[in-house]
Amino acid sequence: MNTVVHSGAEGFLHRFEGLRARLPGQRLAWVQALREAAAAQFRAAGFPTRRVEAWKYTDLRPVSDAAFDEALTILGDGDTLPAPRGERRAVFVDGRFREELSQIEGAGFAVGSLAEELPRLEGRLGALARPAEEPLVALNTMLFEDGLVVTVPAGVAGGVLELRSLASRSERPSAFHPRHLIRLEAGASLTIVEEASGPEDTRYLHNPVFEIDLAEGAVLTHARIQREGVKGFQLGTVYARIESGATYDNFTLNAGARLVRNEIHAVLAGPKSACHMNGAQLLRGGQHADTTTVLDHAAPDCASRQTYKTVLQGKSRGVFQGKIHVHQVAQRTDGYQMNQALLLSPDAEIDSKPQLEIYADDVKCSHGATVGALDADQLFYLRARGIPEAKARSILVEAFLQEAIEGVTDETARAALESAVAGWWEKEAA
Amino acid sequence: MLRIEGLTAEVDGKPILKGIDLEVPAGEVHAIMGPNGSGKSTLSYVLAGREGYEVTGGSATLDGVDLLGMEPEERAAAGVFLAFQYPVELPGVGNANFLRTALNAIRRGKGEAELDAMQFLKQARARLKELQMSEDMLKRGVNVGFSGGEKKRNEVLQMALLRPSLAILDETDSGLDIDALKIVADGVNALRAPDFSALVITHYQRLLDYIVPDKVHVLMQGRIVQTGGPELAKQLEASGYASVQAAA
Numbered sequence: 001m002n003t004v005v006h007s008g009a010e011g012f013l014h015r016f017e018g019l020r021a022r023l024p025g026q027r028l029a030w031v032q033a034l035r036e037a038a039a040a041q042f043r044a045a046g047f048p049t050r051r052v053e054a055w056k057y058t059d060l061r062p063v064s065d066a067a068f069d070e071a072l073t074i075l076g077d078g079d080t081l082p083a084p085r086g087e088r089r090a091v092f093v094d095g096r097f098r099e100e101l102s103q104i105e106g107a108g109f110a111v112g113s114l115a116e117e118l119p120r121l122e123g124r125l126g127a128l129a130r131p132a133e134e135p136l137v138a139l140n141t142m143l144f145e146d147g148l149v150v151t152v153p154a155g156v157a158g159g160v161l162e163l164r165s166l167a168s169r170s171e172r173p174s175a176f177h178p179r180h181l182i183r184l185e186a187g188a189s190l191t192i193v194e195e196a197s198g199p200e201d202t203r204y205l206h207n208p209v210f211e212i213d214l215a216e217g218a219v220l221t222h223a224r225i226q227r228e229g230v231k232g233f234q235l236g237t238v239y240a241r242i243e244s245g246a247t248y249d250n251f252t253l254n255a256g257a258r259l260v261r262n263e264i265h266a267v268l269a270g271p272k273s274a275c276h277m278n279g280a281q282l283l284r285g286g287q288h289a290d291t292t293t294v295l296d297h298a299a300p301d302c303a304s305r306q307t308y309k310t311v312l313q314g315k316s317r318g319v320f321q322g323k324i325h326v327h328q329v330a331q332r333t334d335g336y337q338m339n340q341a342l343l344l345s346p347d348a349e350i351d352s353k354p355q356l357e358i359y360a361d362d363v364k365c366s367h368g369a370t371v372g373a374l375d376a377d378q379l380f381y382l383r384a385r386g387i388p389e390a391k392a393r394s395i396l397v398e399a400f401l402q403e404a405i406e407g408v409t410d411e412t413a414r415a416a417l418e419s420a421v422a423g424w425w426e427k428e429a430a
Numbered sequence: 431m432l433r434i435e436g437l438t439a440e441v442d443g444k445p446i447l448k449g450i451d452l453e454v455p456a457g458e459v460h461a462i463m464g465p466n467g468s469g470k471s472t473l474s475y476v477l478a479g480r481e482g483y484e485v486t487g488g489s490a491t492l493d494g495v496d497l498l499g500m501e502p503e504e505r506a507a508a509g510v511f512l513a514f515q516y517p518v519e520l521p522g523v524g525n526a527n528f529l530r531t532a533l534n535a536i537r538r539g540k541g542e543a544e545l546d547a548m549q550f551l552k553q554a555r556a557r558l559k560e561l562q563m564s565e566d567m568l569k570r571g572v573n574v575g576f577s578g579g580e581k582k583r584n585e586v587l588q589m590a591l592l593r594p595s596l597a598i599l600d601e602t603d604s605g606l607d608i609d610a611l612k613i614v615a616d617g618v619n620a621l622r623a624p625d626f627s628a629l630v631i632t633h634y635q636r637l638l639d640y641i642v643p644d645k646v647h648v649l650m651q652g653r654i655v656q657t658g659g660p661e662l663a664k665q666l667e668a669s670g671y672a673s674v675q676a677a678a
Contacts, residue, residue: 376481377518378518378520380480380481380502380518381514381517381518381520382520382528382532383479383501383502383503383506384478384479384480384502384503384505384506384511384512384514385503385506385528385532385535385536385588385592386503386506386507386532386535386536386539386592387503387531387532387535388503388535389501389503391531391535392503395520395523395528395531396520396523398522399520399521399522399523400522401522402522403521403522
């Protein structure tokens with residue numbers, strides 16, 4: 001028995017060597033080939049360091065210096081799931097689908113576990129992900145064990161599906177790398193409310209990868225609530241391909257984790273498609289949150305909207321990097337990007353890097369960034385009306401976040417986000 | 431009763447108020463008039479507790495309670511209301527929510543029960559009607575996209591809801607047309623009662639045709655240089671501040 005604990009990229013590669021024969025799909029040549037190629041890519045690249053341009057503001061050493069074990073998949077005593085937000089939900093514990101905790105019957109569309117579906121996913125799994133470019137995606141490809149597979153048939157309104165990720169309590173840090181595949185066929189619609197959480201006293205790494213493809217006229221609302229435990233890491237990557245007339249509406253709330261990277265690669269691949277990427281980051285203590293978006297306008301007459309708001313307390317650090325690439329073919333592009341930060345502490349820091357690359361000539365594309373403290377005039381106005389200072393501050397912070405949240409049109413998703421923000425404040429006031 | 435004695439204050443190290451003595455007995459409305467830069471707004475901010483306005487001497491009490499040592503929200507709970515010269519816009523904060531939060535904060539301070547959404551709405555609608563304001567005003571962000579007149583009416587609406595014992599109106603007449611001016615004046619007059627007093631700060635006599643003060647004080651260079659009845663306002667309108675300066 002090997003008791004040597006390896007850390008960093010070496011640890012994960014070591015684990016791949018040990019697990020290789022037991023990972024799902026070991027008898028499928030195409031899965032094996034994907035994993036081997038990803039392992040070679042991850043071996044070559046390792047964890048990205050700050051010398052890599054895309055990781056200039058996020059230091060992954062807290063992750064790469066740690067040693068992670070295989071997740072034990074045990075829910076701690078007293079861990080209970082909150083009431084479901086919709087009729088259907090898929091529950092993952094340490095990255096593995098848990099049928100007995102889930103409710104996916106009668107969905108009217110196909111929803112299930114990636115580990116089970118794997119034999120039927122050749123050509124679909126890995127179609128959008130780019131492990132050669134993103135080392136963390138290579139890590140996921142090398143070690144994924146499960147995930148959610150959703151296929152909504154043409155014209156079907158899928159309603160709300162909750163995707164719940166839990167990490168179990170463990171003395172030894174664990175890591176899991178779920179791969180989620182979401183496909184909406186022509187004219188289909190779906191709302192996914194995703195929530196990831198974990199115990200406050202356990203160090204773990206949640207490294208999910210989403211591959212989302214939306215056919216003509218499909219509409220996906222994807223509300224993500226990240227409130228991982230304070231010692232947890234989440235390094236997530238979303239790939240979305242949006243065909244003509246389709247809409248991808250992503251809202252990500254980062255309110256937990258020691259360190260989080262929310263990376264989104266979206267491609268507006270067909271004419272008149274739309275992409276909304278909004279989000280809020282609520283940070284305190286020593287938290288670090290990084291939202292990185294890469295948006296390709298690769299077809300004409302598409303619209304994109306991005307509004308990200310970050311509130312920073314304590315010594316927290318926020319990062320926003322947003323790249324919009326307007327291809328030559330993408331005439332009449334309508335793009336907008338805004339990121340704003342509210343610094344509530346002199347020790348907090350925000351780094352912001354908008355990047356526009358425009359190769360078409362008939363384009364409307366604007367971006368902006370603001371960083372500031374609470375407005376003294378507004379604060380005094382509220383207090384002069386009898387509102388105590390702490391309450392006045394929370395009113396102004398919620399107002400700051402409101403602009404981003406009010407863009408979420410799906411009511412279930414918006415209510416989930418609003419209650420998560422309120423929960424953060426209650427914790428803040430306590 | 432508001433009692434101010436020997437009040438001095440500075441902004442950025444520059445003395446602005448140089449010894450104010452003033453008494454506004456309960457039930458009375460007093461006007462403070464004066465040219466630009468005389469210290470009118472500074473006086474209102476000092477009484478409301480704005481940061482950056484440093485009191486260097488003297489005292490200000492309301493019904494015997496020291497105001498100057500309190501936080502702004504404590505002064506509001508003690509009955510002070512400042513109607514702002516430039517009401518602040520609060521994007522993302524709904525007016526109804528703001529008004530109810532403020533009202534309940536004041537009620538809590540007074541030891542009264544808080545109002546639920548329905549009870550609040552009933553009160554707010556009654557006050558809106560009196561001020562000839564549309565209910566839409568409740569649904570909008572606080573002062574966001576309001577015209578100058580709407581902002582001032584929103585101040586008076588807040589005052590009517592919060593029922594202060596001392597209202598300080600800082601140039602509430604600026605930017606108002608004559609119809610809005612009458613509505614605002616009616617709102618103030620409706621609050622007149624034995625336990626209500628007001629300090630109406632204005633540059634022009636016009637507002638005082640509609641809110642008739644018990645006394646008029648002239649503030650110049652940080653001091654009250656003359657006090658008289660309502661006729662003093664008319665006299666100033668006719669001959670200007672220079673005549674007072676000469677007399678003082």
